Amino acid sequence: MTNSSPEEAGLNVIAEPRTANSSNVTLYIYSAMSSSSATDSIENITVNAGEGLDVSGVTVANVDTAGIDEGSNQSRSQTNGPSLGSNVEGRIKRAGDGEGFVVPLDGSRAIEQNDELVVVIDGGVATTEPGNYTFSLGINNASAQEDSYNITAA
DSSP states (O other): SSOOOOOOOEHHHHHEETTTSSOEEEEEEEEOOTTTTTTTTTEOOOOOOTTTOOOOOOGGGGGGEEEEEEEEESSOOOOOOSSSSGGGOOOOEEEEETTEEEEEBOOHHHHHOEEEEEEEESSSSOOOOSSEEEEEEETTTTTOOOEEEEEBBB
């Protein structure tokens, strides 16, 4: 569910609560690395949350956890690798119509195949209308991983 095994590269996104028109939503983002998504230097993380989430209020202060789970063996929002908090360069840059943002990093951290990027955003996120939506996350402008999520009626 929220803990990918090293063999399962991909993205898992959870929004709590996931009812329409909720404010102060917490996002749990887990991105397991494949050989093609791993990198020796993380320079940016690009998020497109889709039309079901408004992430226009997200700031660095809303990032509760941002780190690497080496070997994808931790549960929930735990990491056993380096934190990425001290590697953020400047502010989160807005992208799209409140649906996306880019986190610029200094490039000093690597993420290897079978590692998992773990991000918990607590606040600054709101849900919109009920429906099924697609969330994507890309590292260094590489092909983005995608996961679908559902916003339910209130």
